[in-house]
Amino acid sequence: MEIAKIRNLVLLSQSGAGKTSLAEAMLFIAGKTGKLGRVDEGSSILDFEPEEQKRKITISTACHHFSWKKHEIFFLDPPGDDNFNAETKLATWAADNALLVIDATAPVKVQTEKVFAFVKEFGLPCAAFINKLDREHTDFDQACAVLEERLEIRAVPVAYPIGREENLSGIVDLLTMKAYEFSDGKLKIVDMPSELEEKIEELRANLIEYAAESDDDLLEKFLEEGELTAEEIVKGLKRGILEGRFVPVSCGSVDKLIGIQPLLDLIVEFLPSPVERGPREGKTPEGEPDRREPHPEAPISLIIFKTFMDPYAGRLSFARIVSGTLKKEGTLLNPIRDVKEKYANLAIPEGKEMSPCEQAVPGMFCVIPKLSETKTGDTLCDPEAPIIYPMPTLPHAVLTYALHPESRSDEEKIGAALVKLQEEDPSLVISRDEESREILLSGLGQIHIEATIEKLSRKYGVNVKLSLPKIPYRETIKKPKEGVIYRHKKQTGGRGQFAEVHFNIYPLPRGQGFEFVETLVGMNVPRNFVPAVEKGVRQALEKGPLAGYPVVDVKVQFYDGKSHEVDSSDMAFMIAASQCFKKGIQECQPILLEPIMELEIEVPDDVMGDVIGDINARRGRVLGMEPKAGKQVIMAQVPLAEVQRYALDLNAITGGRGTFRMKFSHYEEVPPQIAEKIMAEAKEEEK
Known part of the structure; x- marks a missing residue:
């Protein structure tokens, strides 16, 4: 070809x-x-x-x-x-x-x-x-x-x-200056409508001017003679289009x-x-600039712009040939993953069908089946002449849902199925929340998520229910409590259990986490029990007293206690430490904390006021604004609980013209009336 x-x-x-x-x-x-x-x-x-x-x-x-x-x-x-x-x-x-x-x-x-x-x-x-x-x-x-x-x-x-409107019957081709009428897809040449002659002459003159502007020689001839030949018009227009002038x-x-x-x-x-588009710029595996000419004799190079998981044929990699000639079978280097890929087939895609192909040259789209390591965005090339064409940055996910498999069978199959879906669609983000143990699926919008779930069911037989992810609330304390004492004593025949611990409990600045300090004096508690005491406290941190969320930003000082020669053990001290912490924290004015997200929202000027008003209604704070290319970038901090579906709401407010990025910022105290609702919901879930 x-x-x-x-x-x-x-x-x-x-x-x-x-x-x-x-x-x-x-x-x-x-x-x-x-x-x-x-x-x-x-x-x-x-x-x-x-x-x-x-x-x-x-x-x-x-x-x-x-x-x-x-x-x-x-x-x-x-x-x-x-x-x-x-x-x-x-x-x-x-x-x-x-x-x-x-x-x-x-x-x-x-x-x-x-x-x-x-x-x-x-x-x-x-x-x-x-x-x-x-x-x-x-x-x-x-x-x-x-x-x-x-x-x-x-x-x-x-x-x-x-x-x-409904009387549309044909078009005038300004290049050939012929008028065409159409019937059932067939065209016939007709006389130029007289009422259009003046308009057509004006547009034709504009067309020749645009063609002339693209080339100095053509412009000079046009200024002298006021006319260009058909070939010259084509030449000038091609150049203007290629250079992006019009x-x-x-x-x-x-x-x-x-x-x-x-x-x-x-x-x-x-x-x-x-050929007219010229070479494509890339880089060597070492990061140096490189390029390839769209020539059939050049070293082979191609980009994978799509992956499709076919239930019968397996992985199909859709490629655009950049340089060289791709044979029906051979070995290619994937320089991004540093692997060689053998392939033994080649086809040209025709909708859902595939047409066998002996070879492919620059400019063609083709399909290579069953590549084992190559993914969307990768480059494949001649092993002796490696080059990488960097994959563009894709739009970032803006909406996240938790997936709940409907049955044990769905649970077993969901991991492998999601990996295959992500290969087909690299804009999907799949993660697991270690705290809530939820599988999280993030996408570019509601329809994106829904279509993915439908495909998950149809192609892989995995059925799931969607919910908003659980908010990772935290609990902490506002005031210290000193001299908290707890004795664990159990006697049921034979060897008993005995341990007593004395704690001071203090709040720490936000974001400090947990600190355990041992300041024992004397030998009331053997030092070998200290690790068990710390372990007991850490276990108690996992479920706070208000709604069962992890406790953070707390310091525990273990300053004294009592032990028994026979009945004391690591287990006894772990239990005593856990109960002592739970007892003390109740007296330290425990509070709920919620994650605050940092938002960077880009919106047109005319809806800026609406967006800011909406942020305020979500308990958010606007930190600042700055203009950017005819738009406004709003920096704000908003509780995560208020922006889990923000992508949909921002679309509605801005008519789809707004975009945003969101990342975690810090934790802040939940307002009392909202905290009461969260605690009530947590108690309801425990029932």
């Missing part, structure tokens, strides 16, 4: 813009599929997972390819929903070009801004397709204006709609199959091939 004839791209949009439907239409119009797949009917060959068909949204990146005008086009169809942004970012990292699918009824929502940020981060050449122009209250010119304003791009129309905008309606062929022409003629 000639690399100059390869195009690869990632389709990006907000949820509901028709991105997957456009991909299905391109496959159908190009003759790759015999029937048009439809998301709403559940017949899409790209959204094939049950969780996707249920919700009618893309959850996992799909790959496919087709031929158009002697070119091979490979594309990735990642999710449009915020909850699955990690998949989208990895797909954007793997691609050479981006195609923004814009919903004419609501051109730019928050999610469009977020995915376009990935385009800018990776420096991808980008085109746009304005969809749904057959709907009510849609306007192509207005949609272009919104794109320019919200995404801060130069939107350059390369097509213009014929008819508006975004060519096509249009139509996926539902009516209007504008698909001109869009495919745009992809082939104006988006760069892997």
